Amino acid sequence: MKFNPLGKTGMTVSRLSFGASALGGVYGNVDEAEGIRAVHTALDLGINYFDVAPAYGGSLAETVLGKALKGIPRGQYYLSTKVGKYTQPGAYGNDSLDYSRARIRASLDESEGRLGTDYVDIIHLHDFEYQQRRHTEWALSEGVTALLELKQEGRIGNVSFGIYPMDLWHRIFNTLPADAGLVHNHYTLHDSRALELLSVAKEKGIGIINGSPFGSGLLTGREAPDWHPATVEDRRCFREACALCERRGVLISKLALQFSSQNADFPTTLFSSSRSESVRRNVAWHEEPFDATLLAEVQRILAPVRDKQWHYDAAIERLTGQSRRSGKPDSLPLTAPHEPARSA
Numbered sequence: 001m002k003f004n005p006l007g008k009t010g011m012t013v014s015r016l017s018f019g020a021s022a023l024g025g026v027y028g029n030v031d032e033a034e035g036i037r038a039v040h041t042a043l044d045l046g047i048n049y050f051d052v053a054p055a056y057g058g059s060l061a062e063t064v065l066g067k068a069l070k071g072i073p074r075g076q077y078y079l080s081t082k083v084g085k086y087t088q089p090g091a092y093g094n095d096s097l098d099y100s101r102a103r104i105r106a107s108l109d110e111s112e113g114r115l116g117t118d119y120v121d122i123i124h125l126h127d128f129e130y131q132q133r134r135h136t137e138w139a140l141s142e143g144v145t146a147l148l149e150l151k152q153e154g155r156i157g158n159v160s161f162g163i164y165p166m167d168l169w170h171r172i173f174n175t176l177p178a179d180a181g182l183v184h185n186h187y188t189l190h191d192s193r194a195l196e197l198l199s200v201a202k203e204k205g206i207g208i209i210n211g212s213p214f215g216s217g218l219l220t221g222r223e224a225p226d227w228h229p230a231t232v233e234d235r236r237c238f239r240e241a242c243a244l245c246e247r248r249g250v251l252i253s254k255l256a257l258q259f260s261s262q263n264a265d266f267p268t269t270l271f272s273s274s275r276s277e278s279v280r281r282n283v284a285w286h287e288e289p290f291d292a293t294l295l296a297e298v299q300r301i302l303a304p305v306r307d308k309q310w311h312y313d314a315a316i317e318r319l320t321g322q323s324r325r326s327g328k329p330d331s332l333p334l335t336a337p338h339e340p341a342r343s344a
Contacts, residue, residue: 001046001283004267007207009158009179011078011121016261016286017049018042018279019211019272023064024057027217027225030274032064039068041276043077045283051182051209051270053082053126053162054111058089062114070116079115080122080182082162083107083147084139085130097135099128099143108155119155123147124162124182130313136168144176160209164312166193173200184211185310187266189219189241189256189295190302198265211270213260216312220253221246229315234305241301248294255298257282258290 006013021027023035039050050069052061062081069077083104088094112118125147128139147159158179161172166186172178181201186194187210194210201208217224218238224230230238245252261269269286273279299306 003048004264005207006049006209006267007180007201008205009122009207011049011157011207013049013078013207013268014047015268016047016283017051017209017268017270018047019270020050020052020061020065021056022061022272022274023052024059024061026056026061027272027274030057030060030064032067034276035064035274036068037276038274038279039065041279043072045279047279047283048076049078049080049268049270051080051122051124052111052115053085053124054107054114055082055085055087055095055126058087059110059114060089062111066115074117074119078121079117080124080160081108081111081115081120082124082126083111084128084135084143085126095127095130097128097131097139099125099135099139099146101142101146101149104143104146105150108150119157121157122160122180123150123156123158124160124180126162127164129163129165129168132313140172140176148177158207162211165309166196169197173197173204173206178204178206180207180209182209182211182270184270185216187260187263187269188213188215189252189259189298190215190238190305191307193307194266208266209268209270210260210263210266213257213269213271214253215256216310219256221251227312227315229310229312230305234308237302237305241298244297244301245294248291250291250294252298254285255290255295257285258288259295261286262290 002015003012023030052065054062084097084099086096125139125143128136150156151159159177160180161178162182164185169183183194185191214220216228218230221242242252245255271282
């Protein structure tokens with residue numbers, strides 16, 4: 001495993017990093033013992049950066065990750081979690097957003113208790129574009145101020161953000177005090193817009209964490225989860241690309257991980273899995289060269305969805321039956337999706 005400095009954070013991170021969303025059941029039911037083995041396998045293979053959030057499984061992911069890291073010397077790994085977004089246990093998509101100073105500080109205390117630590121290397125301000133951006137300015141004012149206070153107090157190492165929309169990323173990188181950014185779904189087989197951020201990131205020393213190499217399930221070789229906003233026609237493009245890869249004897253998930261993780265301009269690429277065998281496979285894939293000819297053919301098939309802006313919030317709102325304007329939840333929560341290809 002190779003390592004890179006993450007901007008000016010002071011962290012030297014492994015080229016592949018471990019996202020713990022799968023430990024919270026975001027992609028299907030989790031066997032806790034196997035999830036713990038997955039974390040230990042990642043450590044054994046040289047992965048030294050782990051990311052999680054209280055929103056993943058209603059704190060389940062943090063709980064399982066904390067159990068997995070118990071007894072591991074704290075100096076052997078970097079750890080990040082998130083604040084601002086909270087999900088009811090067993091009710092994927094039924095979220096509450098709170099970017100107040102008091103809730104952020106309480107959230108950090110709660111996360112540290114579950115994770116078994118008194119220091120977090122990075123805190124990401126989480127998903128403040130959700131609920132039609134009603135809370136975005138709150139997050140970027142009081143929320144950012146709260147994180148800067150925690151950094152000054154030595155409670156956290158770095159201030160970061162974890163969102164999707166590119167217009168907000170440009171605003172953050174150009175105008176806000178960001179140490180890092182978890183940029184997801186923007187350096188994949190069908191979306192390369194994260195490249196737009198590289199020059200300002202280099203200029204300001206912002207560490208980009210490249211997330212979601214499997215495109216939130218679109219690039220796994222299985223049907224994307226119901227909560228993904230891709231249309232029927234969009235999904236047809238991905239099935240066609242998958243079929244081409246199968247004819248060439250290559251899993252599209254393998255090509256997707258290789259393409260995303262092997263660009264040296266991104267210090268680390270974050271994937272999620274709750275299975276040790278998938279962790280091993282992803283590390284092995286990352287270290288193999290990919291077929292450039294096949295990549296070009298796949299990207300031609302995916303041209304109709306190239307750099308498409310997905311509306312995750314609207315899709316989750318539709319599936320949960322929740323009116324984000326009224327804040328009144330329906331009685332039928334969204335069922336958590338399957339774990340795509342055991343590696344996304």
